[in-house]
Amino acid sequence: MKFNKWSLDIFKRTIFTRKKREKDYLKKGFEVQKKVFNIVESSKDIIYCYESNPSSKFRYLSPSINTLLGQGVLEEAYNDPSSPFERIHPDDFELLNEKIYGGIDYTKPVIQRWRTIEGDFLWFEEYATPIYEEEQLVAVQGIIRNIDERVKFIQDIEYQMSHDPLTNIHNRQFFDNIAAKSNLDFDTPVAMILCDLDELKFMNDTYGHKKGDELIKAAANLLKRIFSEIAVVARVGGDEFAVLLIDRSKREVESLCELLMEEILLQNSLKKGPHISSFGHAYRSHSKGNMDSLFMEADQKMFQDKRRRKEQKLVRPGR
Secondary structure, three states, X not given: OOOXXXXXXXXXXXXXXXXXXXXXXXXXXXXXXXXXXXXXXXXXXXXXXXXXXXXXXXXXXXXXXXXXXXXXXXXHHHHOOOHHHHXXXXXXXXXXXXXXXXXXXXXXXXXXXXXXXXXXXXXXEEEEEEEEEOOEEEEEEEEEEEOHHHXXXXXXXXXXXXXXXOOOOEOHHHHHHHHHXXXXXXXXXXXXXXXXXXXXXXXXXXXXXXXXXXXXXXXXXXXXXXXXXXXXXXXXXOOEEEEEEEOOOHHHHHHHHHHHHHHHHHHHHOOOOXXXXXXXXXXXXXXXXXXXXXXXXXXXXXXXXXXXXXXXHHHHHHO
């Protein structure tokens, strides 16, 4: 095939144009890659790719991990691929294991806690994607975002919804929810203690509501000191408190009631009361279907205790 001068010139121009386009395309591609890399490197989120098979290592980990967890964590991760298992919160260890080696639903966000250099744990939300080769999981890549402020905000809201603002013990709504669950969802030994302050109105009228609030807080502190580690303690009314003991023996409950009585007598003898003046308790070996009768019995016993105390006060002046 022969080319004349005109055809050869067109052919050369075509080749030149094609090479120029290829060069421009490569240049643009490199610029795009560079832009993407800069975006990834400057991201506040943690972007990573972790290889699990045939060996464990980070293919990539963004520098933002140093900003979030502390200087040196990036280098630590590259040098020791097992370091994430040491930095994850113990309660989230199995979740991390399942994420890396398969076993979780990758379409859902992964909520986890990671330890900082200072030893604090922060909350993170991750969207992870598995990488397969020949139908075998070989790596996981993902984007991890710090949601610590969001989680703490939600926790604060939940705390406020479930706690009494004056005493910082649980409120009536929380207590009723736990009692309802005990009544319907599970069956276990349960006891209830109800108590109140007999002279709160007198204290409010005589010394003001600030003094009354101090007595309410003192009563709550007394109950917390005895029961907070083993029971649900709640303020269920203005001067009324409730203690719910779950999965305790009747003997344990009786001993705790005796301890409560001793504390009340001690406080009254020191003239720091009235903290708790009347209380009553009830016990059931089975909670399911019995919570209403449990409450009624404890309430009746508290009323009887209150009436007995009033009668004792009326008898004393006549002696």
